[in-house]
Amino acid sequence: MYSVEPAAPRGLERLVDRLAGYGAYHRDARNLITHLIGIPMIVVAVAILLSRPTLDLGDVHLNPAMVVAGLAAAWYLGLDLRFGAVMTVLLTAAVVTGDALADRSTGVWLGWGLGLFVVGWIFQAVGHVFEGRKPAFLDDVAGLLIGPLFVVSETAFMIGLRREVAAAIEARVGPLRVRERRRPVRPH
Template identity: 60%
Template sequence: MKNLVEHLSQYASYHRDPRNIATHFVGIPMIVVAVTVLLSRPGLDVGGLWLSPAFVAALASVWFYLRLDLRFGVVMSALLGACLWAGQALAVQSTSVWLVAGLGLFFVGWVIQFVGHYYEGRKPAFVDDISGLIVGPLFVVAELAFMLGMRPELKAAVEHNAGPVAIREKKAAV
């Protein structure tokens, strides 16, 4: 299994333009919430705990994140817990509310992602490695930590492997 630096470095290599990174701060959370909402049906309330496919997927994701890094794993657990809460809140609404919320967030989130990749001039990371779908949310959390001055050793290792964040200039068509 790849370690934290390897996962983040590979994902970061597709995300070095700050405009692309900025779109990921909006698009990825929208997509994660959307997937959680859509997987929150069918569900069953067992003693105040909403058991659904989203709960199973969140548990598997938390296990992945905690194995990579305890600190980020705890943060990801809290964020996924909030997503599960939102998913359950929408899952108990009418089918149309549940679907419009889930599909709307999913569609808009991906549009925002593709705008970012237009600036980057590269395809999304998951096209070459499906693990990019689970690493993406972790990347957003790591980038936020880096912006806050946290985990400088991790930031240095990722930038050593993936290169610095810099605006990518579009190449003129010949």
Template identity: 55%
Template sequence: MKTLTDQLAQYATYHRDRRNIATHLVGIPMILLALQVLLSRPVLADAGVPVTPALILTAITALYYLRLDRPLGALMALLMAAGLALAWPLASQSTPLWLWSGLGLFVLGWVIQFVGHFWEGRKPAFADDLMGLVIGPLFVVAEVVFALGGRRALHDAITARAGPLRSGSTVAAQPSADTKTL
């Protein structure tokens, strides 16, 4: 099994434009919530907590994240539990409201993602490795943790493998040949 650094660095190579990462901070949570909404029907059993395909898939994914890294995995489990807490009430609404909310979030989230990849000039990571669909949410949470100053060693290891972030254009400004240095 690949390590956390392996997974995040591989995913990061497709995400070096800051604008693309910004779209992922919005789009990926929308897509994840959409999947939880859509998969919160049917209720397979109810033992105080509705057992749904969303709950089962969320639990499996959380266990995978925990295996990769306990602190980030625990944070992901909490965030995904919050997503389920939002998804269950939506899934219990009328069928049109359930479908429109789930499908609307799903489509809008992907549109936002593809705008980011247009700016990046590169296809999404999942086009080459389906694990990108699982690693995407973890990448977003890790990026927020990094922005808050956490996990510096992990951030540095990912940057060493994937390269530095770009501010927006794919070509960094280069000094002209006739610029003299003092």
């Protein structure tokens, strides 16, 4: 007898495929928590570090962070308009933050950029110790783009949004595992 997996909601197959592929590496709730902290730190760090140098085109200045964020936003929007719009706003905030820190001294710029990058990856590593699995991007480099979207989608799922997407992902990879707390046995 064959089991039939529920289909992804119409028009969301690529989104569900990407999030389920990444989500398969992230089923431990503790790993999810570390990713909710670490991934935003890494995204902001990359925006900071890519905010130098700038190319001035008259009144407009352009830096690598703007280009990378623009390309990433276009990719997210192509994958899903609603999550893509949220990602675009968040990437814009990261670029604005990076741009502001790029105007500071080299020590401030590098301190924030490298500090957030290193601490963010420490959170990631701890999460994968909990998970007992290597990071998804080691098998598919696209995981580096999916990670931030995973954080946004999981946050949306936690507050009850996009339930149809959450259900389709869980149908493929199962629910989050929550480690049960062991209660001490008390003598009677």
